[in-house]
Amino acid sequence: MSEILGHLESVILARKGADPSSSHTAKLLAKGSAKCAEKFGEEAVEAIIAAAQGDRDGLVSECADALYHMMIMLAAQDLSFSQVLAELERRQGVSGIAEKAARSGEIEIRPLRDEGELVQCHRIRRIVFMGEQGVAEAEEMDPHDPASTHYLALIGDEAVATARARMVDGVMKIQRVAVLKALRGRGIGRALVERIVEDHPEIDKFAISAQVEAVPFYRALGFAAHGHEYLDAGIPHRDMSLER
Ligand SMILES: CC(C)(COP(=O)(O)OP(=O)(O)OC[C@H]1O[C@@H](n2cnc3c(N)ncnc32)[C@H](O)[C@@H]1OP(=O)(O)O)[C@@H](O)C(=O)NCCC(=O)NCCS
Numbered sequence: 691m692s693e694i695l696g697h698l699e700s701v702i703l704a705r706k707g708a709d710p711s712s713s714h715t716a717k718l719l720a721k722g723s724a725k726c727a728e729k730f731g732e733e734a735v736e737a738i739i740a741a742a743q744g745d746r747d748g749l750v751s752e753c754a755d756a757l758y759h760m761m762i763m764l765a766a767q768d769l770s771f772s773q774v775l776a777e778l779e780r781r782q783g784v785s786g787i788a789e790k791a792a793r794s795g796e797i798e799i800r801p802l803r804d805e806g807e808l809v810q811c812h813r814i815r816r817i818v819f820m821g822e823q824g825v826a827e828a829e830e831m832d833p834h835d836p837a838s839t840h841y842l843a844l845i846g847d848e849a850v851a852t853a854r855a856r857m858v859d860g861v862m863k864i865q866r867v868a869v870l871k872a873l874r875g876r877g878i879g880r881a882l883v884e885r886i887v888e889d890h891p892e893i894d895k896f897a898i899s900a901q902v903e904a905v906p907f908y909r910a911l912g913f914a915a916h917g918h919e920y921l922d923a924g925i926p927h928r929d930m931s932l933e934r
Contacts, residue, residue, distance in 0.1 A: 776821025
């Protein structure tokens with residue numbers, strides 16, 4: 691999300707539950723979700739009127755109001771603007787060219803070339819974990835990215851899958867394994883995890899906190915499950931490991 695939208699959203703979230711007399715946003719949120727939705731509707735109509743009248747400056751200003759009220763309407767329903775952005779990205783999905791190339795197996799898997807490429811990993815993680823699975827931004831974008839080695843699967847210039855790996859107590863933890871929905875079931879997830887294992891011949895133990903749904907996927911890669919099921923980010927998980 692652009693910095694300004696991210697900032698606006700964090701201000702709105704901070705006002706949630708605050709004393710209604712402390713700010714306009716807190717007052718609106720205290721009136722409930724129906725009122726917030728109604729207010730968004732009013733702002734949207736004002737934008738329509740400005741557009742219909744050819745009032746270009748007015749339209750910019752009304753759109754800013756509508757956007758702000760859209761975020762309040764979302765916050766009133768415990769939804770974040772990031773989820774809307776993730777849905778837009780999901781709809782953009784994967785281009786037809788990438789789909790075709792994936793079918794012919796033209797996939798490159800590699801660690802990031804530079805830090806700038808991390809935005810591509812984040813894009814995929816936003817779509818898959820935040821958009822599809824509803825994981826909160828604060829949980830998804832944890833503080834471990836800088837200490838991790840990130841991998842991308844690319845079709846041409848298009849990033850379609852990601853994963854990260856980091857050392858914790860002598861064990862390499864593989865995390866955030868995500869393949870864009872349109873390209874699942876084609877061996878990309880397998881190739882990504884295998885590449886991480888291959889790239890680290892000095893490591894004799896790899897660990898994964900696997901979503902229960904993905905346990906068969908990691909099992910097919912030689913990982914064994916142990917211990918009980920537990921919840922992480924509201925999703926059932928099991929610990930799995932691969933030793934060699
Ligand atoms: C889990 C995920 C990464 C798998 O990626 P993928 O590219 O679809 O998997 P692959 O095509 O490489 O599958 C590899 C093997 O696992 C199997 N497999 C994959 N997903 C499976 C599932 N949900 N259940 C059972 N088997 C599965 C495949 O059949 C394949 O087996 P095979 O080689 O014997 O045919 C992908 O589904 C995904 O991104 N899911 C959403 C994010 C997520 O939950 N990540 C895991 C977090 S722990």
